[in-house]
Amino acid sequence: MGKLYHSITELVGNTPIVEFERLEKALHLKGRIAGKLEYFNPAGSHKDRMALEIIEAAEKRGEISPDKTTLVEFTSGNTGVALASFAAAKGYRFKIGIQNGVSVERSKLIEAYQAEITDVPKELIDGVFEKGMEAFKDVIDYMCKNEENAYPTRQLDNPDNVNAHYKHTGPEIWNDTDGKVDVFVGGVGTGGSTHGISKFLKEQNKEIKVVITQPDPEDVVNPKLDGVEDGGFHGIHQVHDENGITPMAPGNFNDEYVDQYEFVTYAETLRAIHLLAEYEGIFVGASSGASLAVAIKQALLEENTDKLIAVLLPDNGERYLSEDLQKVRPELEEKAGF
Ligand SMILES: Cc1ncc(COP(=O)(O)O)c(C=O)c1O
Structure with a gap:
């Protein structure tokens, strides 16, 4: 029987999950x-899921339609x-404001899809994510x-972002591993993916351990680290410090389902990216490299012998070629502990 699709939106989700068996052997990992x-x-990332859910849930509630609504977002890229x-x-007008420091590939893709790029005054944009939700709202108000x-x-605070992952990504991980997943690793940007997936997985089996990837603060505050402009973690940030949840945690983040926060350096991130490419x-x-580095560290632990560690890998390296993500940097990467 033929299978003719009627819109690119029908192709969102049902992404493959792959066991990295050659990597496991090469690093003598105890866990899988x-x-x-x-x-x-x-459209190339996990953000497809929430973009579609946000639009279609609002359509179902009768809040938007292509003939009258303009979609508005301020985003660092994949969203x-x-x-x-x-x-x-779907035929919507889309106004977008773009954060500083976005990879050239991502801003050019937005241009290719002919979204309306809106100039937002620098004083509104500077440090907006660090300043928190109020500053973010000011940017959106300006754009609207x-x-x-x-x-x-x-x-950042639309529950349909979390729902996309609760309804689809979490169940896909559970079903495709036949319910055998023991540990889940993911990072936090808006919090939507990790929160939605963890909520679903914990509801199936509360013993599943959820580990959150956090960029090492040293690597983020030293932007000139080995020529890396912004610490290079793209898309994820620290949401927890010794005092608890930080002001950078978005509205969609909830630590109810988190068991552990794990820091990762940029050296470990690069090493993980290059090992995955090599093996x-x-x-x-x-951000995928950062979470993979955490997964590798989990898989090296005795307590995780034969355990299955599922890790969310949000996008691919082609989006960052202009930043030389592909380039192996031995002096830096040898600082990684694996
Ligand atoms: C490449 C990349 N990785 C990870 C994230 C974080 O995902 P989430 O917003 O679901 O927390 C984002 C976006 O914020 C991203 O663009």
């Missing part, structure tokens, strides 16, 4: 690692790419000014 390859989504693609596929039917997609022929982006 399976990576969920989210770059198989049609913008996903929203731009699906806005085009003079728009009659603007619908801010609000990735598995898979080239992922920096």
Whole structure:
């Protein structure tokens, strides 16, 4: 029987999860690692899931429609790419504000899908994510000014972001591992993916351990580290310190389902990316590398012998070629503990 699709949006989700058997052997890992390859989504990242859910849930509630609504978002990249693609596929106007420091590839993709890139004054943008939700709202209010039917997609606190992963990504991991997953590793940008997946997995089996990847603060505050402009973690940030949840934690983040926070250095991130390319022929982006590094460290632990560690890999390395993510840097990477 034929299988003719009618929209690119029908191809979102059902991404493959792959066990990294050659990597396990090469590093003599005690645990097993399976990576969920989210770059198989049609616009290239896990953000496709939430972009589609946010649009379609609002459509079902009767809040938006292509003939009258303008979608509005301020985003560092992958969300913008996903929203731009699906806005085009569904016939919506989409206004986007872009954060400083976005990879050239991602901003050019947004341009390709013909989203309307809006200039937001520098004083509103500077440090907006660090300042927290109020500053973010000011940016969105600015972008919605003079728009009659603007619908801010609000990735940071829109529950439909979490729902996308609770309804789909979590169940896919559970089903594709036959319920055998023991540990889940993911990072936090908006918190949507990790929160939705963890909630679903813990509801199936509360013994599943959830480990959150956090960029080492040293590597983030030393932006000139070995020529890396912004610490290079792209998409994830620290949400927990010794005093608990930090002001950078977005509205969608909830630590109810978190068992452990694990710091990862940029050296470990690069090493993980290059090992995956070398042994598995898979080239992922920096947030994926960071979570993979955490998964590798988990898989080296005696307590995780024969355990299955599932790790979310949000996008692929082609989105960061302009930043030389592919380049092996032996002096830096030998500092990694694996
Ligand atoms: C490449 C990348 N990885 C990870 C994340 C974090 O995912 P989430 O927003 O679901 O927490 C993002 C976005 O925020 C991202 O663009």
